[in-house]
Amino acid sequence: MAASQSIVVLQANNTNDTRRDLEAQKTCSSSESIEELTISEENDDPGLQDNSNVPRLPLLKLFWFFFYNFGLFAWGGPVAQIALIKEKLVVKDKWITLTRFQRVFSVYQALPGPEATELCMFFGCLSAGQLGGFVAGIAFILPGFILMLTASYLYSLAGLENKYFNASFRAVQPVVGAMILRATHIIADHSVIDHSTRKIKPILVVVALCTALNSALHINMFISLGLYGIIYTFAAHGMWIIAVISFVLQYVVYGIYVHFYGVPSPMSLALGIAKTPSLTHLFVLGLVTGCISFGGAYTAIPLIQVEAVLRGGWLPVHVFLDCIAISNVLPAPLTIFATFVGFQGGLAAGGLGNAFAGAILITLGILAPCFIFTIAGHELLEKLVRNKLLSHFFDGLCAAVIGVITVIAIQMLQSSVRGTHNVSSPDTSLSDSLQSPLAAVIYMLALGALYKFTNKYTPLLLVVVGAIAGQFLFF
Structure with a gap:
């Protein structure tokens, strides 16, 4: 009897230990x-x-x-x-x-x-x-943030009038343009794929192309992203009539708008959340970008570009290209380029103190959503993503993002090849006439290298080689 009781007690203790072990894991x-x-x-x-x-x-x-x-x-x-x-x-x-x-x-x-x-x-x-x-x-x-903050400060010290500085970044800009186009292809590889068959889904390709068309027509990207997420959800559930009506209706509404108000200006592509680079606007710009950058870090590029470069006008396009180039040579998430944007915005708004504050605030804003989403509860995220209704919406939205990035990639290509730096030369007109063909050659060589060599250090090497080549080609 005593032996039986000992066995029962031992089993109970083992059960309690097991329970404690399980609880310790939670x-x-x-x-x-x-x-x-x-x-x-x-x-x-x-x-x-x-x-x-x-x-x-x-x-x-x-x-x-x-x-x-x-x-x-x-x-x-x-x-x-x-x-x-x-x-x-x-x-x-x-x-x-x-x-x-x-x-x-x-x-x-x-x-x-x-x-x-x-x-x-x-x-x-x-x-x-x-x-x-x-x-x-x-x-x-942290390492990438510190390095980018340091690079932003050094960039401001070097100044855009330094001829050596300008020559290097003039050669780096077409390299960055090639990187963005290559990144668009990489993102498209998984954004237009049917996850069950692992094959390209034609309707997702159509969504990407139509979103690119909408961007060319100056329809606000957020309207396109939400609309095509909804349209694809209807199509995925077999409600083709509603999907087609929604698709046609968007262009009917656009035609009516053009008839009464004319073709929208390029400014309509942005929400106007950062018309001026005040500290509040910089934080909101980062926060909105962080909340809607579906498809990965590369989607943050067009969101910030349309607000800071296109609508706000307080960040020159060549400086925007430079900041992406710098982010590609640092050990950091690509979104760290926002730190540079915040620094330049704060510097333009109110001096060096505002520059550091702007860099910190926009970084906090763009990273806050991913911290909240991840730490708040992974199980909830899995349930949301695996919900058929929402999963189809996400698929359509991610495909639409490709169209937005494609248009931005083309715009960046034009800017990087055309160039906006004032590189010192005794004959400015001759310099301008020679720079664009040279930049175009650099662009094609960089794009070929990115497709040929997939090593993680390829972008870093291309930026370094471009910076060195610029001293010989554009100085």
Whole structure:
């Protein structure tokens, strides 16, 4: 009898220990949801039951881990950064399985914000809870932010009148134009693909082309993004009549508008949220961009371009190209170019103090949504993205983004080849006549290199080579 009681007590203790172990794994609300989803809802896929290898790191150690392994080596843009995270945490350290990583990554692809930053926060949350997710995100962003802030300050010190400075950036600008066009192709590769068949879906291609047409007609991009998300949702559910009526109706409304008010000006492409580069406007510009940058970090480029360059007019197009060039040579998320934009805006509005404040505020604004979305609860995000109605809307919206980026890429191409820097020359007219063909050649060579060489350091090398070549070609 005593032996039986001992066995019962031992079993109870083991049960309690097991329960305590399970509870210890639930470190934050989002992590808890992920754990429960993994254990209860997906028992049919053993590849997703894989949190046993996630180390529980103290916050300071967690910060250093993501700072040293990812923040300092985030070269080559989003694709290279995601590959680095996958290789280290999934393939080598096996924090989670590849199956689960692919599922998590698919969620972040459909959400606004830089995916690499969101993945770091996801893993940080698994390791140390909500605060761990925040710490991991900061560790990943901090090196690039500091370097971009420093570069912004040095850029302002060099001044646009420096002939050496201008010559280098004149050659770098067509390289940046090629990078944006190549990025458009990369994003399109997964934005117009049917996820079930892995083949190109013609209707998504049509959505991208029509959105590009709308941008050429000066229809506000936000109208196009929302409209084509809705139209594709109707089409995906077989409601073709409603989809076609909605499609035709947009151009009927546009025709009526043109009849009474004329063709919209290019200014209509923007919301006008940053007409002046005040600190408040810079923060709002970053926040709005961060909330609607679906499809990855590259979609932030056209959003900020139309507000700061086109509508606001306080950021020259060649300076905008320069900031993207600088962001491509730093170990940072691509969205860090916004730091440069904020610095230049603050500098134009009120001196050096405002410049640093503007850089910080626009960076906080553009990154706040991805921090909130990721840390608030991964399970909720998965449910939203996997909702058939919303998933089709996201698919249509992401395809529409391609059209917007394509138009911006063409505009950037024109600006980068034409050039706006005043490079010193005894014969200005001769210099101007020779610069555009040289820039066009650089553009084609850079574009060919980007397609031929997919190494993560290719953009960095192209920018460096372009800067050196500029001293010989444009000085």
